[in-house]
Amino acid sequence: MATEETPAQSGGDSFPLTFKKQLTGDVHWNVANGRWETITHAETGEPNSEYVLLATIDGVDVPLATYNAGGIETIIKSQKSLQQGG
Amino acid sequence: MAALMTCVNTFKQSLTGGSFEALAAATKDSLQVVATGDPGTPAGWIEEVWASNSAHKMEWEIFSQRFGDNQNGWRGQLMFNPTVTTSNKMQLTAPRTVDIPVWSSDTLNVSVNGTASDNANLGYQIYYQNFLGSEQRLAPYSLVESAVKNGISGNSRVLGIEVTVTPGTTGNYGTAVALNANDDRLQADYDYALIGYTCDQPVMCFGISGPDTGQYRIPMPGFWDARHTSDWFLQQSRWRGGARVPIINANNKAGTFLDGIDPGNPGATKLSLYLAQLPTKFTG
Numbered sequence: 001m002a003t004e005e006t007p008a009q010s011g012g013d014s015f016p017l018t019f020k021k022q023l024t025g026d027v028h029w030n031v032a033n034g035r036w037e038t039i040t041h042a043e044t045g046e047p048n049s050e051y052v053l054l055a056t057i058d059g060v061d062v063p064l065a066t067y068n069a070g071g072i073e074t075i076i077k078s079q080k081s082l083q084q085g086g
Numbered sequence: 087m088a089a090l091m092t093c094v095n096t097f098k099q100s101l102t103g104g105s106f107e108a109l110a111a112a113t114k115d116s117l118q119v120v121a122t123g124d125p126g127t128p129a130g131w132i133e134e135v136w137a138s139n140s141a142h143k144m145e146w147e148i149f150s151q152r153f154g155d156n157q158n159g160w161r162g163q164l165m166f167n168p169t170v171t172t173s174n175k176m177q178l179t180a181p182r183t184v185d186i187p188v189w190s191s192d193t194l195n196v197s198v199n200g201t202a203s204d205n206a207n208l209g210y211q212i213y214y215q216n217f218l219g220s221e222q223r224l225a226p227y228s229l230v231e232s233a234v235k236n237g238i239s240g241n242s243r244v245l246g247i248e249v250t251v252t253p254g255t256t257g258n259y260g261t262a263v264a265l266n267a268n269d270d271r272l273q274a275d276y277d278y279a280l281i282g283y284t285c286d287q288p289v290m291c292f293g294i295s296g297p298d299t300g301q302y303r304i305p306m307p308g309f310w311d312a313r314h315t316s317d318w319f320l321q322q323s324r325w326r327g328g329a330r331v332p333i334i335n336a337n338n339k340a341g342t343f344l345d346g347i348d349p350g351n352p353g354a355t356k357l358s359l360y361l362a363q364l365p366t367k368f369t370g
Contacts, residue, residue, distance in 0.1 A: 026286075028250050028356055030268040037268070039354040042252035042261035048353045068287060070351035075141045078100060078203035 015055045021069060024048040089224060090217035091133075091322075091330060093305035095209035095291055095347050096196045097257035103202030106147060106158075108195060112258050112347055114303065121191045122216055128187035130214035133326070136307040137164045137198075137208040138176035138290040140349040144200030146179070146208050152189045159195075160186065176290040176348075178309055180210075183325045188212065205257050205349035209291050211305050213330070220300035223277075223333040225368055227323035230279040230331050234362045245271060245278075246358040253289055253346035253355070262343035265296070265334070265359070272336035277368045278361040280332040282316040286356040289348045294359075296342030298334045308346070308355070316360060333368045334361070 026048045027036045038047050049069035054061045094117060096109035111117050122129045137146050143166040149159025166175045188194070198206045234244060248269045254260035265272075272278060280294070289308030295301055309315055322330035334342055346355065 026354065026356070028248055028268055031270050032268070039250045039356065041353050042263065043255055068350070068352050070353045071140070074205060074350045078141060078205065081100060082203040 015057050018054045018056070018061075019051055020054060021049055021051050024050050088217055088221035089329060090214045090220060090222050090300055090302055091211065091224060091304055092214075092302040093209055093211050093291065093293065094194075095207065095259070095305075097205070097207045097347070097349065098198070099205045099257045099349075101198070101200045101202060101204050101206055103200060103204070106145075106197040106199045108197050109206060109208055114259075117196065118193045119188045119191060119212070120214065120217065122214070122218065123190070124216070125190050128215075129190045129192075130212050131185035131187050132210045133180070133185045133213050133322070134178065134211040134305070134307070135162070135180035135208070136176055136178050136210070136291060136309075137162075138206075138349050139164060139166060139198075139200055140205040142166050142201040142204055144198045144204070144206055146196070146198045148194055148196050148208075148210065150192050150194050152192045153186070153194055176288055176307065176309065178307060178314065182321075185213070185326070207257060207290050207347060207349045209305065209307075209347070213328075217300075220302060222300045222302065222304070223298045223368060223370060224329040225279055225323075225331045225333050226329045227320050227331065229368075230281060230320065230323075230362060230364075233279065233364050234281075236365075244281075244360065244362045246284075246360055247271060248356055248358050249344050250354050251289070251292055251344050251346045251357050253348040253352060255351045257347070257349050259293070259345045259347045262345040264340050265294075265342040265344065266339040270339070272339050272361070273363065274336050276336050277364040278334050278336060279319075279364055279368075280334060280359060281320050281362055282318040282360045284312045284316055284358050284360075287352055289346050289352055289355050291348075292344060292346045292357055294332065294342065294344050296334070297338045298342065299332060303345075304332055308348075308357075333364070
């Protein structure tokens with residue numbers, strides 16, 4: 001008896017994914033100083049970072065999505081706390 | 087006596103989870119409604135509510151004996167969309183035009199029921215109609231619309247002033263930054279109407295305070311959809327038929343500060359304030 005192939009069985013290409021942290025490179029124009037300046041966190045002094053989800057397709061890294069680093073690291077911190085019993 | 091529009095933001099880091107738990111008022115905010123000396127009429131109204139969670143959906147409630155009931159009062163839901171690649175999932179959770187009265191000296195309670203170890207924030211905008219001891223410069227929609235459309239010879243301009251604001255790392259307000267910190271372009275002596283704002287990433291709430299706001303923080307929820315924020319104050323005024331557009335005098339730029347609050351430590355955020363220069367001095 002012939003069975004219809006489902007999409008999951010139909011094969012196709014698959015691609016490796018990577019999740020990488022990088023600087024956003026965010027800058028703002030300072031009118032008084034007349035130049036572009038890197039924006040930094042007011043408390044830590046660090047420049048903004050993000051996590052980027054990349055798929056490598058035909059040797060090319062294709063960015064699929066970016067996530068604010070502060071948000072991801074807040075979740076990491078709370079999950080770590082939860083897994084270590086609070 | 088004068089009108090005053092301000093906010094109360096609340097927060098808790100690392101929820102216990104599984105049942106309602108109280109949030110605490112953030113710096114300079116208080117859950118107690120101000121005393122107006124008139125217990126017979128509403129002290130003001132809660133006009134907007136916003137909420138945010140660092141990682142999951144949650145339920146929220148605002149209650150007191152004179153606000154809803156003393157069990158759960160106004161109880162709402164905060165959805166969380168994990169596919170939105172942003173730092174937090176803030177939502178505007180109140181009806182646009184239904185304003186709920188609060189009463190002199192009443193103390194409100196804010197609680198959330200969320201997931202263990204998450205960070206939660208909730209805030210609301212209160213408009214007091216007869217505020218004692220402080221005053222804000224608030225204009226109606228019609229005045230600002232007319233000023234923007236008509237202009238005057240060479241002097242009426244709508245500007246976007248960029249201020250980079252960093253919400254606090256622990257769910258409270260972050261470091262305040264002056265309106266003219268890096269984009270100092272307001273023309274001296276002129277009044278400017280703050281019609282709205284846009285930001286480069288969602289932040290639960292920004293605040294602006296200074297001499298023209300009676301030193302009380304006026305809230306600016308950092309919703310992801312700029313069509314909601316770019317004319318935020320115009321719509322606040324239009325929906326209610328009252329004065330809700332802050333007027334800032336250029337001479338107060340260095341004493342007018344912005345700050346931000348968010349449960350997810352989103353980092354330095356570029357905020358553009360849309361300011362319409364008024365052709366004549368606003369007299370209230």
